Amino acid sequence: MSPKKGTSNHLEGVRFLEHTADIRIEVTGADQAELFTHAALGLSSLLAGERAVTPTDELSVSLEADDMEELMMNWLRELLFFHEVKGVLSASVAFSVLTESRLVAVVSYSVADETEQPDVEIKGVTYHGFSITKTDAGFTTDILFDV
Numbered sequence: 001m002s003p004k005k006g007t008s009n010h011l012e013g014v015r016f017l018e019h020t021a022d023i024r025i026e027v028t029g030a031d032q033a034e035l036f037t038h039a040a041l042g043l044s045s046l047l048a049g050e051r052a053v054t055p056t057d058e059l060s061v062s063l064e065a066d067d068m069e070e071l072m073m074n075w076l077r078e079l080l081f082f083h084e085v086k087g088v089l090s091a092s093v094a095f096s097v098l099t100e101s102r103l104v105a106v107v108s109y110s111v112a113d114e115t116e117q118p119d120v121e122i123k124g125v126t127y128h129g130f131s132i133t134k135t136d137a138g139f140t141t142d143i144l145f146d147v
Contacts, residue, residue: 011045013038023120023145030138032068036103037093039072039143040079044090046120046145047083047112055091055108068100068132075103076125076143087112120147 013034015026025042029035044053061078065071082088088109097104124146132141 011038011041014042014045022126022147023122024142025145026140026142028138028140032100032139033095033098035132035139035141036072036075036095036098036105039076039141040090040093040107042143043076043079043122043145044109046122048089049120051089051113051116053089053091053110056110058106058108059088060104060106062104064102066101069130071101071103072132072141072143073125073127073130079107080122080125082107082109083112087114122147 013028016023023046025046027035027039027042029038059082061075063071063074063078065074079088079090088107089112090107090109092108093105094108095103095105122145126144126146128144129142130144132139
């Protein structure tokens with residue numbers, strides 16, 4: 001069952017938006033760390049569906065990019081890769097380094113049950129219509145997932 005579009009699906013800083021063929025979410029955060037955390041948890045929520053994500057392990061992620069937008073794309077693609085290879089579903093994130101061009105984080109996660117198929121199969125994260133906007137309240141972005 002896919003999340004009800006136009007709702008937050010009970011995730012702070014994440015709203016699922018209408019899109020004709022793919023899945024689009026709006027992510028907000030008071031600062032860059034919160035924006036990147038909400039994006040990771042939004043992706044995990046899509047992959048987990050109704051299943052609870054209770055952390056059982058941790059993994060370290062270190063990424064570099066030319067700017068914050070590229071860093072966000074690399075971040076989500078890395079998390080999607082870990083999901084595809086190991087079944088990783090992010091539960092929480094702790095950043096030790098986070099700048100506009102670099103991040104070092106520890107992701108607490110659970111492993112998806114191999115017998116359960118995800119509610120939605122995400123093939124990738126796209127740049128279509130993507131940008132990160134600084135607002136009075138922090139940051140916002142729309143992210144489009146290819147399904």
